[in-house]
Amino acid sequence: MSRVIILLLDGVGCGELPDAAAYSDQGSNTLANLAKVVGGLSLPNLAALGLGNLISIQGVPPQEKPEACFGRMAEQSAGKDSTAGHWEVAGLVTNEPFPLFPHGFPPELVRNFEQAIGRKTLGMSPHPVRKSSRNWARSTSRPAARLSTRRRTVCCKSLATRT
Numbered sequence: 001m002s003r004v005i006i007l008l009l010d011g012v013g014c015g016e017l018p019d020a021a022a023y024s025d026q027g028s029n030t031l032a033n034l035a036k037v038v039g040g041l042s043l044p045n046l047a048a049l050g051l052g053n054l055i056s057i058q059g060v061p062p063q064e065k066p067e068a069c070f071g072r073m074a075e076q077s078a079g080k081d082s083t084a085g086h087w088e089v090a091g092l093v094t095n096e097p098f099p100l101f102p103h104g105f106p107p108e109l110v111r112n113f114e115q116a117i118g119r120k121t122l123g124m125s126p127h128p129v130r131k132s133s134r135n136w137a138r139s140t141s142r143p144a145a146r147l148s149t150r151r152r153t154v155c156c157k158s159l160a161t162r163t
Contacts, residue, residue: 006089007049008086009031010082010085010086011030011082012030012031013028013029013030013031014029014031014032014054014055014072015032015055015072016029019080022080023080025080032055032057035059036058039058039059040058041060043060046060047060047061048067049066050062050063050066050067050069050070053066053070054071073089077093077094077097078094078096078097079094079096079097079100080100081097083098
């Protein structure tokens with residue numbers, strides 16, 4: 001094999017993991033739920049690579065002879081966050097979970113961060129686990145919608161929290 005390309009779809013989960021109950025993630029399946037909410041997805045290139053072979057995704061059929069290898073990752077690392085997952089893809093399994101901020105970042109942390117970057121932040125509200133992708137799509141756009149177009153595009157950095 002002369003080349004390997006890894007497509008890591010961050011935040012695009014395809015089914016709950018065995019520890020789902022510990023993180024209120026029961027029934028999670030972002031990819032299939034999103035496809036269902038929007039009436040199906042059209043992803044011909046990812047379909048050709050085998051995306052539809054992972055799980056049932058409305059609009060993305062499985063391929064008899066996919067053009068790539070494909071797989072799903074179930075983290076071995078402690079905790080529940082993208083950083084640990086990215087590190088694990090590179091070969092590092094973490095034993096200690098990173099801290100979670102289910103009620104948002106502490107105000108002192110936000111002030112220090114804003115002082116360090118020299119500007120205010122955008123979206124300082126955590127997004128709890130949603131019961132449906134439709135609610136998730138609506139709720140994630142609310143903080144940005146409250147700001148003017150200029151402020152959204154010119155002067156703000158965003159803070160994301162993980163519940």
